[in-house]
Amino acid sequence: MVNPQMERIQSHLSRMKLTTTRDRLDGLLQEAARKELSFLDFLDLVLSEEAAAKDSKRTRMGIQIAHFPIRRSLDDYDFDLQPSLDRRLIRELETGTFIAHAENILLLGPPGVGKTHLAIGLGRKSIERGASCLFVSATALVGQLMRAEAEGRLEERLLHFSKPKLLIVDELGYLPFERRAAHLMFQLVNRRYERGSLMITSNQPVGAWGEVFGDTILATAILDRLLHHSHIITIKGESYRLREKRRAGIVPAPVPAATT
Incomplete structure (x- = not known):
């Protein structure tokens, strides 16, 4: 009934x-x-x-919506294998206060030490706490901006990448930028300055970014805005992938330096 x-x-x-x-x-x-x-x-x-x-x-x-390339979280990040990391700082960043203050994060270190893993993990945490997030590789980002400029849609693309509370740009420095691409990157960084957080992973120390952008003055202007309110995390250590291959016997272990 x-x-x-x-x-x-x-x-x-x-x-x-x-x-x-x-x-x-x-x-x-x-x-x-x-x-x-x-x-x-x-x-x-x-x-x-x-x-x-x-x-x-x-x-x-x-x-x-964030378009993370792989599924990763901070829970499955092995901090014991990266003792150089300040775990207290990571726990602080998990709270999302850096996004509330429009602060930036630079994750620096050699390939394979977990920079992208950390970036995705922090991105997921920010989403769980209610912030919008977008993940994009550096090459894809500048490619989209250059294509949009050529098609007369640059303002639209800049607005697209300016909207998220957190924009993650992955693998900056693996390939050098053309001068025009570097100018477009500056425009985006300038737009987000003190308005939204940027998280950038790079295999290059900030001192080498002049070579990455092909223009020392332009790199200085970008870094001036990125570093004003920022957390710099430098990860030292061996590549996870290389370590696993050594364990499997695919890659030989390094030969200890000879002592005299």
């Missing part, structure tokens, strides 16, 4: 987009009866489940 009251409640829940409560209404009512919950406790249960479901959905959508 159809219960008009239940139909009315479910209709109200649909209109208010409380879909988790609507779909689980029978189960929630049974749980409330079994535990003999008060009206206040039942309301707390309903709202807690609804909020958790919405947070989970928002996080999933945010991760999808």
Whole structure:
């Protein structure tokens, strides 16, 4: 037999987009009866489940929009293999306060030490805390900006990369920029300056960025804005991938230096 009251409640829940409560209404009512919950406790249960479901959905959508190339999290980062990392600083960055203050993060170090892993992990944390995030490789970023400029859509692309609260630019320095690409990168950095956070991973120390951008003056201008409010994390150590290959016997272990 159809219960008009239940139909009315479910209709109200649909209109208010409380879909988790609507779909689980029978189960929630049974749980409330079994535990003999008060009206206040039942309301707390309903709202807690609804909020958790919405947070989970928002996080999933945010991760999808971010376009992370691989699935990584801070939980599966092996900090023991990178003792040079300041774990207290990483825990502080997990809180997302750097995004609230529009601060930047530079993750520097040789290939394979986990820079991209850390960047994705911090990006995921920022999404979980409600911030928007976008991940892009440095080559893809400048490629899109140069193509947009050629097609008369540069303003549109600059706006696209300026919107997220956190923009992650991966693998800066692996390939040198053309001078025009460096100018476009400056425009983006300047737009985001004190408005949104940038996280950049690079295999090059900041002292070598003049070569990366092909212009020392332009590199100085970019770094001036990036470093004003920033956290610089330099990771030292051996490549994870190289270490695993050594363990598998694919790559020989390094020969110890001779002593005299």
